[in-house]
Amino acid sequence: MLSIVKSMALNGLNGYLISIQVDISNGMPYFEIVGLPDTSVRESKERVKTAIKNSNIEFLSRRIVVNLAPANTKKEGSSLDLPIAIGILIANGVIRNKHLESFLKDTIFIGELSLDGTIESVSGILPVCIEAKKLGIKRIILSEKNAKEASIISGLDILSTSKLSEVIEYLNGKIPLKKEKKSNFFIDNEIKYEFDFSDVKGQENIKRALEIAAAGGHNCLLIGSPGSGKTMLARRLPSILPDIEFEESLEITKIHSVAGLLSEQMPMILKRPFRSPHHTITPASLIGGGKMPKPGEISLAHYGVLFLDELPEFKKNTLELLRGPLEDRKVTISRLNMAITYPCNFMFIASMNPCPCGYYNCKEKECSCSQEQIKKYINKISGPLLDRIDIQIEVQSVEYQKLQNSRKEETSEIIRKRVNHARKIQIQRYEKYHIFSNSELTPQLIEKYCNIDSKCKNILEIAFERLGLSARAYSRILKVARTIADLDNSSNIETSHLAEAIQYRSLDRKYWGS
Ligand SMILES: Nc1ncnc2c1ncn2[C@@H]1O[C@H](COP(=O)(O)OP(=O)(O)OP(=O)(O)O)[C@@H](O)[C@H]1O
Ligand SMILES: [Mg+2]
Ligand SMILES: [Zn+2]
Structure with a gap:
């Protein structure tokens, strides 16, 4: 008998429909999955077989052929385990229900199976739900660990459980599945920031420069001696960035969903991201990559900040890779037979010492470097990269008296109000050009x-x-x-x-x- 079950796979940030056709016939025991599966889909065979067995159902030794259509796309990952298992159980008659055919037309199954029959979460659920809704799908059946993320999208029934056996009983009309309520993460959550500008004593001119950078989305370089507060200042930038719009939050969440970085309980990203990768980062982690290319740090920083602390410590080749994305605000990763584009519209913030010893131009301490050494150090930052930085600021350490000063400093909230106002003006002015800030x-x-x-x-x-x-x-x-x-x-x-x-x-x- 033949069965057809629907699921979804990902192409970059977009979900697309997959049809899983299972045919079971008499003959020599045989189990094959066709339709360009990569190794993880092949491994899926073992998981599906064992999960079915461990759900107390006999895995019949018959001839089973699973076809994943469309055949010309490269499917990856374990998210097709659940629909493959369901397809097999329908084809061999374990799942039987006279309404099944019309039900399956409107239903997406997605989830990884572990050997004991548990349904595990998979990445990319948000883009899957967005596409499912567009296609007029009515419901999605998935791991309970993915349910909250799916509930960001309204208009789909989110049915979840942790066990394959419960999905079987549900489809046989014996038990209901838990239905997830529509979430309101965006409205219900108050945004709190980890660090506040009121902690920073003095440095009015630097705070002003960062306010301008935040208001216009300008890339910014902080140069200063050790301990002058560069890292401290940069870390406070998220607290003065313009408030995030729902559409922006959704787009950021999609990227983090595909990267598998969302939390189960709070799966929506409600703050502009602040990504601060270490200088040992590989090109693939920075730009994006892998066999099925995943978003890199520059895309995880989309609509937020990419902060490279100690810029000259990064490999020159790695830094050069930023030039294109900084200009285009998107990055295309090419692989054999496919190219995936991820957005990366981020604010670039970098910090550096002015010289190897760190004290060139410093009021308190003498620099011990030669002109030659300083030049070599500074030139690690190439002209073209420097050209993409709108604001450069020299950070001097605050004097001891100022640090002791108990004067109340301006809070991030007050600064953010001004930033929001200036950003609104820009959004209105550039409405017809689809850009948000002067930096663009x-x-x-x-x-x-x-x-x-x-x-x-x-x-x-x-x-x-x-x-x-x-x-x-x-x-x-x-x-x-x-x-x-x-x-x-x-x-x-x-x-x-x-x-x-x-x-x-x-x-x-x-x-x-x-
Ligand atoms: N303006 C300031 N107000 C309050 N504390 C400050 C200020 N400047 C520096 N500090 C203190 O000094 C510490 C060191 O600052 P920070 O690490 O930001 O310096 P840095 O410029 O990044 O130095 P390095 O070049 O060594 O990385 C801060 O954690 C903070 O405790
Ligand atoms: Mg630092
Ligand atoms: Zn020096």
């Missing part, structure tokens, strides 16, 4: 929205001469000036806005100038 302005849009008068042009000209700025710094300065004007609620870029933006390029000559 193209040359054409810069021309349109970053107009400056002759006074400003003069200032810019002088600055270029004095600071020896590169032509590429020009558009960066205008974008940052636009953000400063937005924070100031000013429709025009004024001289004060421009002058401040220029300051954030002043390290070009100091460190990278010839």
Whole structure:
């Protein structure tokens, strides 16, 4: 007898329908899965067989052929175990129900089986549910560990259990399955941040620069001696980023779902991500990769922050890989017969010491490095990468008195209010271009929205001469000036806005100038 059961697989961030056809006939004992399965689907055979046996059902020694359609896609993972098992049990008559045929048309099964018949969770449930809903599927049957994640999407019945045997009894009309309520994670949860800017004494100018970076989504480099507070400051950035929209939260959650990084109880990401990989990270973990390419750190940082602490410690080749994604805000990973694109629209924040000993330009301590050493160190950061950074700031240690000062510092909440206001202006202004921030302005849009008068042009000209700025710094300065004007609620870029933006390029000559 032939049975057809529906499931889903993933292609990047999108789910697609898979039809599992099982044919059982008399003949020599035989069990094969066809339709381009990779090794993990082949291993699925053993798990399915044993899980069925351990659910106290005889695994009939007959000729079983399982076909996974469409055949021309490469399926991966163990998520097809459950539907394969159900297909077999329908084909051999263990599951019998006169309403079965119409029921199966509207139902998706997904889940890994362990040998004892437990249904385990799988990654990528959110994109699967999004696609299922689009296709008009009515219900999804999965592991109870995946139920909360599935319930982010409304309009699907989420039926869950931890045992294969219970799915069988359910399909035979003997017991009900637990139905998950629609979740409201996005509305119900209050967002708390781990660190707050009020912990940072002094450093008003750095806080101001980070506020501008957050408001306009600008990439930012912090240079300063050891202990000056670079890491401390960067870690507080998430607390002043613009509030997240539901659509953004959903997209971030999809990426983390596919990467298998969601928590079972709270499977929706409600804060902009802050990813801070170690400098030993491999290119594949940073950019994305693997046999079935998984999202890398740059995609996990989508709509949030990628923080590379101690930038020169990273391998030069690894850093160079960031150039494309920083520009395109998406990354394509190619493999034999397929290419997967993941979004990676992140804010890039990096920190570094100014020299190998760390004390070049430091007020308190003498630098012991030669010019040669400093140059070599600084040049680990290539020009093209530097060109993608809008704001550079030199961090000096705060004086002892300031650290002792009991003056109340501004909280992140207050800063975030200003950031939110400035970001709203940008979202409205760029609505028809589908961009959210000044940092995303193209040359054409810069021309349109970053107009400056002759006074400003003069200032810019002088600055270029004095600071020896590169032509590429020009558009960066205008974008940052636009953000400063937005924070100031000013429709025009004024001289004060421009002058401040220029300051954030002043390290070009100091460190990278010839
Ligand atoms: N402005 C400040 N207000 C309060 N504490 C500070 C401030 N600056 C530094 N500190 C203290 O000094 C510690 C060291 O700072 P942090 O680790 O951020 O320095 P860093 O610049 O990253 O140094 P390194 O180059 O060694 O990584 C902080 O954890 C904090 O306790
Ligand atoms: Mg540090
Ligand atoms: Zn030094």
